[in-house]
Amino acid sequence: MFKHILPLFREKTGIDVKVVALGTGQALDAARRGDADVVLVHDRPAEDKFLADGFASRRYDVMYNDFVLVGPSSDPASVRGLGVREAFAKLAAAKAPFVSRGDRSGTHGAELRAWKDAGVDLPAARGDWYRDVGQGMGPALNTASAQSAYLLADRGTWLSFKNRGDLVILVQGDPSLFNPYGAMLVNPEKHPGVKAEEGQAFIDWLVSEEGRQAISSFKVGGEQLFFPATGKTAGP
Known part of the structure; x- marks a missing residue:
């Protein structure tokens, strides 16, 4: 911009x-x-x-703008169309592959609040399914695309991102986004x-x-x- x-x-x-x-x-x-x-x-x-x-x-x-939860079109955790709290709770319960920026960015902060609002104790729940890349939105999206993982993205970066692979928007429109x-x-x-x-x-x-x-x-x-x-x- x-x-x-x-x-x-x-x-x-x-x-x-x-x-x-x-x-x-x-x-x-x-x-x-x-x-x-x-x-x-x-x-x-x-x-x-x-x-x-x-x-x-x-x-x-x-x-x-707003955040969107993206993930593989097959949606193995079945979060499509849910609210943010329910979606993040299901992601944790399913241990669905999730990519986090992990970089103290605004997007990372929003993701951490989403886990907390969903009642997920992330430090206790995280395991191999939770992939902290410690990088910006572009690299995080590339990782999620390559690994068919879920990820919270800002809509602006998502719209300009070309390497989407099988990723689609699954959750959007929630006021918390x-x-x-x-x-x-x-x-x-x-x-x-x-x-x-x-x-x-x-x-x-x-x-x-x-x-x-x-x-x-x-x-x-x-x-x-x-x-x-x-x-x-x-x-x-």
């Missing part, structure tokens, strides 16, 4: 943005060290802690080197009508990957 929206922002403001793509946990760690000016992430509990710890003063709703993205300016009082003016300009543009239109117009195969949020803010 950034290849689509950043030229529009640069044309509007003359500001260049350098993107370092990391999972949410790694991105917030980098911001805590002062190695980022702005974070755009999607793990609300982790974002709230980042705010509470004083590393940012405000969170901006930017966009959203909602996946909001928030932007935060790193607190310059914590790290004086933060480019606060430029960073805030980028956030303001993202939540402006022009930014919202840029987000909406990004499509893959004719399908919209992200939907702009209302631009509401939240903070302590």
